[in-house]
Amino acid sequence: MKESNALSAKDITKLGLYSSFLQASFNYERMQAGGFTLAMLPALHKIFHGDKQKIAEAMKDNMEFINTHPNLVGFLMGLLLSLEENNEDRSLIKGIKVALFGPLAGIGDAIFWFTLLPIVAGISASFALQGSIIGPILFFAVYLVVFGLRIVWTHLGYNLGTKALERLKDNSRIISKAATILGVTVIGGLVASYIHIEVLSTIAINAEHSVSIQKDFFNKIFPNILPMSYALFMLYLLKKKQISPSILILGTFLAAIALSFLGVL
Amino acid sequence: MKESNALSAKDITKLGLYSSFLQASFNYERMQAGGFTLAMLPALHKIFHGDKQKIAEAMKDNMEFINTHPNLVGFLMGLLLSLEENNEDRSLIKGIKVALFGPLAGIGDAIFWFTLLPIVAGISASFALQGSIIGPILFFAVYLVVFGLRIVWTHLGYNLGTKALERLKDNSRIISKAATILGVTVIGGLVASYIHIEVLSTIAINAEHSVSIQKDFFNKIFPNILPMSYALFMLYLLKKKQISPSILILGTFLAAIALSFLGVL
């Protein structure tokens, strides 16, 4: 499929492992650019038979802003290298990188951060809470596999190469839409099960008995209405009011203490 | 945005309040035409600086058949008045009125009659049934807000004016479709929770024990199968057989008494 197969399967496997350096010099200007370039270096070196000129060019391109999902970045790297091998036009290669890292991030985050983590966390925590070492072991095992998959993605990306490109570019929109759907659905579930707000106050409605605001009011209106409201309130402050997360965390913190003091929560 | 702003914000607020007269002379020939015209009068008077001729024309148009949702009609009124201000062509204004009152009714009914009412009713009733005055107070509070919103809708309609018109006309179809979806879904829920039919009869299946038709038969087949069947039966009689509601109500009534006498219900 390729004119000059400079890279061996072993090189691609290595690439998959190196891809773990993606965030080695993470920063807000270029995000993962540094680590991304780092991981590509050995392969680039081999492709260009050490031709400093070409390597420099490739490195410069790779040093541009990129932010994608560490578990899947190998796929992108493999894909790009297969293009480098066919020495496709630099701007094409760059274009593809820019086109794909975003969707890949969306997919990766939806699957690994918002879905896999809470699930594995939930299951293994339920063991740990019984004082069983199975919990952490299970957790570790799962993520060992996930890590191993990086090599698979990388080979996949490399082998698909130019062929799959068209299809990828067409589908990337609807794929990341699907990923977002998964992500948002799970987040809806997370809000209901990971935020805990329990109002303690009660109101005396008449002589004999009094109603608990939580049980008789909020829960009657809607269970978890408070967690959802709070999450949406945060969303509002972040989006509309541009308030920084740090401030919201601090605020939440102080509010919690204050309400504890007042005996509301 | 308008050439001659005859109307002040205060006028629009008033209009919102007047819109409550919508059904003042409700009848089956013109439905809300009378009240609708009534509510528009002060504003029209102002726009046409009391020019009897123009007012008469406007009144005649407004006297044509209209039936829409009282809580939202202000939106329509505001919109139409913004057109009157730009003294748009009479037939255009009339056309827009005819085009919009239907969808607006659909949306309003779905939201306020089929959704908001049963929910607020359910919540506040659960308080009242505990003998707590919170019930009616909560109910009243909610509807005070809903009433207040009439003013908001009215301003909204007035300010959107001609701009939004295009978009409105395009979307009105899919908007009222969405409203219908909401409405129908809630009605499905209402059928399950607001119709109560409990068969008392039992059949002796053998010497020792007997089965309760309700618990062992209907509930096994499907809980609430009777309420849904009855609602669909009514639908059938109303739609296919064109039987009048009054007769169905009477029939239901007599049937209930008869079945009570027979000990079936």
Added chain:
Amino acid sequence: MKESNALSAKDITKLGLYSSFLQASFNYERMQAGGFTLAMLPALHKIFHGDKQKIAEAMKDNMEFINTHPNLVGFLMGLLLSLEENNEDRSLIKGIKVALFGPLAGIGDAIFWFTLLPIVAGISASFALQGSIIGPILFFAVYLVVFGLRIVWTHLGYNLGTKALERLKDNSRIISKAATILGVTVIGGLVASYIHIEVLSTIAINAEHSVSIQKDFFNKIFPNILPMSYALFMLYLLKKKQISPSILILGTFLAAIALSFLGVL
């Protein structure tokens, strides 16, 4: 609607009953061809006033491969005969038969095999298990009705005749898609409620207490995870590995006994 109405309503009713012979000579070469032809014979005889030549042709066409749903085949038969009556072109008639028997099978199976049967079975079994004869009686009654409907379908097919054809051919794709959706959804439910796998083994996680693999592990991860996994595993073996059902049944059987011996299940 037809030039020459050779067939009386009575003939169609008969046809509906005869359609029950559909599988009289079922075999893997032609599936239901033999029975299908058999059921059509009397009507064909009448249409062609015993003209051996024509009958032979018709019979030959009917003897071609066909496999559809017995409860609905009458519809197809009625339809085809209405075409024969209008002595439409033979190849057209054959084409329509080939075009329709597949979708009809899909619809019939989804409705009668995958949906109606488990439901009626579930309900009547729950009676039988209480030792009540109502169970089998109810079951019989339902299927008596289903059988009776064959006559209805047949008349329907015959009367629709050519008219409905166009619409049928357009819709058959989306209709059988809908049928598949129903079928697959119900199968999802069947997997959860009709496959029973309960792991008995437990692991001692520490001195004092031990965890039950079923309760503390599988059920925590996902109730019914084993039934679904097993069904999907079978699917995999059938589809990807082309293993014959008989072997899978035998395998399942031996595995069950082995695991029982080991005390795992």
Added chain:
Amino acid sequence: MHEITLIQGLELAVMAIIVGIDFWLEGLFLFRPIIVCTVTGIILGDINTGLIAGGLTELAFAGLTPAGGTQPPNPILAGVMTTVIAFTTGIEATTAIGLALPFSFLMQYIILFYYSSFSFFMAKADTYAEEANVNAFIRLNILTTAIVALTYGIVVFFSTYVAQNAMQELVQSMPTWLIHGFEIAGGILPGVGFGMLLKVMLKMQYIPYLIIGFLFASFIPFSNLLPVALVGTALAMYEYFRDKAQMASQTAIGGGGSNEGI
């Protein structure tokens, strides 16, 4: 077994006039049983009965709406009479609802009568419109509303104060199966209302939503319909955005097509 004093009777009439106007205009929703019953209870000096009756009647009537210009059994009379009957005869509110139904029907038919007969005013309204005779036009609307309001006052006064003894005897003379029958009717009646709604709204293509709402409410336990409404909202929004996207893409294609045409 309590008595309703003349004063109370008049107070009830006044309340009826006020909530009657609100009913006619569908303004502040004071005409809903939960409000009517509570106020009635306060007037009768037995707020607790009022609250219980209010809760029950509100639930029974929440499905009976006038959407589409239809006219359901009357919520005001249902509210007043449920409370009054429970108060005067001392029977359970659940039973009282049933016995209040006939009054609710009576008022329903009176309103329906007005719906028809007020059509005659429209001719007048038209002439006023042509003459742009604003004041006459306003008077006309006030008149119609006043008629309704007064009717409420009278009907309620008679049903409560005047009829109370007859009522008591009636109730005592009623066999239990009859009373129970009234209760049952109260439970089934909303079915008619829903049938009417569905007649207006239920096109074939909406059946799936009916099923989903029904299933959800049948199998998932909740204390009010908010969850079902949320499901409905989710489905409605989904469909809305889908349709919107499709409209967009189609106009796009349409446009594209025409461009190609050039």
Added chain:
Amino acid sequence: MHEITLIQGLELAVMAIIVGIDFWLEGLFLFRPIIVCTVTGIILGDINTGLIAGGLTELAFAGLTPAGGTQPPNPILAGVMTTVIAFTTGIEATTAIGLALPFSFLMQYIILFYYSSFSFFMAKADTYAEEANVNAFIRLNILTTAIVALTYGIVVFFSTYVAQNAMQELVQSMPTWLIHGFEIAGGILPGVGFGMLLKVMLKMQYIPYLIIGFLFASFIPFSNLLPVALVGTALAMYEYFRDKAQMASQTAIGGGGSNEGI
């Protein structure tokens, strides 16, 4: 511990012939375990065992359908033998199901054998068709059906009357783990059936529906699958109307396009 008399054995055979024909033609569904077991129970004079066995076996076999011309373990033999084994050996019906399975398989394979071998009749059928030899054609179909019917009669007579003592000894000599193994097999077996169905139906795009049906049945408690069927219906209708609308709009556009073409 009961005996099956010769008479009973013959009666069972007769029943087997009748339901066997019904099985072959898929006519009145008399071949389903719930019917077969009940009748068997009646014949053996122990209807209660028949009903219990019928309920259990029907549930276990409801998922094993011949859709698509496939051939599942045989429901008739499963039904007859579950009842007979429970009756003669006095063990629980749940266990009897397991022990009945081998008979069910046996008959399944016999039917599969006929499915293949009957292909040879088709050549004959073709010639009859060419000659329009109606009577011969009818006889042929009767013949095939008769073969199946008779086979049922014989197999059932032997499995019940003739084999009963052997059966009893076998069961008594069986270790519990083996019997338990049979039970388990009965519980897992439907999995194969579902696998076969999915092979026919499950394209990628239908996976969501499989998930939904599965989730629904896993988390919502109900006594039969009707609710799941309702969900399925809702989804199916939704999709149907969507596709229909799309077809319409597209032909519309298509039409528009071609017009522009002119």
Added chain:
Amino acid sequence: MHEITLIQGLELAVMAIIVGIDFWLEGLFLFRPIIVCTVTGIILGDINTGLIAGGLTELAFAGLTPAGGTQPPNPILAGVMTTVIAFTTGIEATTAIGLALPFSFLMQYIILFYYSSFSFFMAKADTYAEEANVNAFIRLNILTTAIVALTYGIVVFFSTYVAQNAMQELVQSMPTWLIHGFEIAGGILPGVGFGMLLKVMLKMQYIPYLIIGFLFASFIPFSNLLPVALVGTALAMYEYFRDKAQMASQTAIGGGGSNEGI
């Protein structure tokens, strides 16, 4: 009431360096509380406390992800300190989580500081790139990672070994409402995290999915989020195939249109 020995303090520091690197690279997810707490427990010779703390902290922090390059409260410090505080002061782990939060925040801000300040290295990186100076480029990446790693070691050493006595006194001097306040904060905090996620992902058109996930998790009892994930998968796949079909049909039409154009 236990002591942390110098050795243990150093061991904790070493662990912090290792998991710190893992945190920075998001490699093996050793930086998650469930791992960190367990190891801490082992180091302190009280694995049970480690496991309990791990379970609780993991659950509390599972929603706080760095997706999109954001930086949540630090999971490593939360894990270490929850375990250490529970161990040294002997209070419940639930309470310890709250008290560990300030440390978690501290580290969060340090990381944020590095996120910004490491931007200055980029200029250097560019020059190395131009010169294709591979070795220097590698060193640079090692340097940044090393800085983070070391920081973890130091912060953890101080927070655990050095600060332990101060910590104990602090905790003892704390009024219950304050401690309870910390607990509560731990329960509410994920809300901020979800708000951040939603800011990134929640376009209007996705609201239905948020509602569905929320309803599902609110009304259907399950022990982990897998069911919700399955629902999400079903919906995602459904939408994917729909869009795909539509793309296909549209290009089809588009194609048709262009052909007509020719």
